[in-house]
Amino acid sequence: MPVNLISTEDLSFCYNGTEVLRNISFAVKKGDYLGIVGPNGSGKSTLIKNILGILQPQKGSVYVFGEPLASFRQWAKIGYLPQRLSALNTYFPCTVKEIVNLGSGAKASMQNFDNILRLMGIEHLSSRLIGELSYGEQQRTMLARALTGNPDLLILDEPTAALDPETRENFYSLTHELNHNQGTTIILITHDTGVIGKYARQMIYLDKKIIFSGTFEDFCTSPEMTGFFGSGTQHIICHQHDRSNA
Template identity: 65%
Template structure:
């Protein structure tokens, strides 16, 4: 049973197709990278998968259940792209935000998760007082605290320094390998896609490519979309990881 199954999904806004006829599936434990140009519908696809937006046509299943009947939301950790709209006067502390929605607040798990993201010292600070990078680390901690079965990240590393970015990628890869966590990563960080993702979905309002890296690297069509240099960079980094690990 796939963790995510998307079947013939179309979403329109003001009569225009934002994404159309999207079909793909993600199996358990897969690290999937979703890439595509700006406005290609990556975030829209994620919001349709999570039930935030309702598609015009098509079907989404999470853990084998139709999205309309899905209730096991604790299995999903999500980091949205847009945190810049955060109200700077919001009076929530990092501890309150990270534990948001948890039925049982466990101080030990909280401390461990915050320290994992190197923000243990910020637990009692207000989220609006932090730098964008610190806010992003807090939001990552929120997504990871339950150790969910499915992690969905929409541009997670935009504001992160290289060190935290490395921590983030290593952590999610480790979760994918050891715990069988399924990871969906929407990013413009092509290097990271090559290094960490096993499968690739290239989107430009519709699916241009969906498959493994081996297929991607062998595809001459993809050279046309990505350009030879980018395709080579992605494949080279993926090969290096494959040969080392």
């Protein structure tokens, strides 16, 4: 029986009286690749912050690696890439190496560290200051930080937003490889419904509540989604990656 790495039960969250999440229940099993999609303000990042304990849900419960969130301690098992740093000061005096090292738990080795820098294409930037880098390079640095501790679960919040198309494609391939070859469980938030459908085994469409949960194939044939998007838009979303592959 696969272990649920993440599960929520009836999770609800309000911000200043405004409902952001309503009765969210879902589970992520070991080895899953879950894509969470939805429009702006649909609560995708808020859901992740509730799972990680950054925000406290008003109602419901969160279990991480089978444990209630409040008693969970093995945070090195989770690699998290935030949507954007809350307030990155351009003059923050720290190097790429220092930030990537921040993610290294007891499991990390120097070889692993170098491999990840190479994988992210930032090995030549390791002694540069974070504020001197482009947004895309900063994003790759933060992703390298999330990967350094060899996490069992990787949570990525809109990781490709600032990447060029080639790097974006490489990035998705990397997540696919991590999921398939290393068994890393992945939760990825994106607006890119068509593209994530190509990689994720499961999808959730969120708009304050879960509108859809299932595979991409189910998403494309779901009458609820047809009703939600209209058949034309649903067709475009579902065949977007056919065109990008052509």
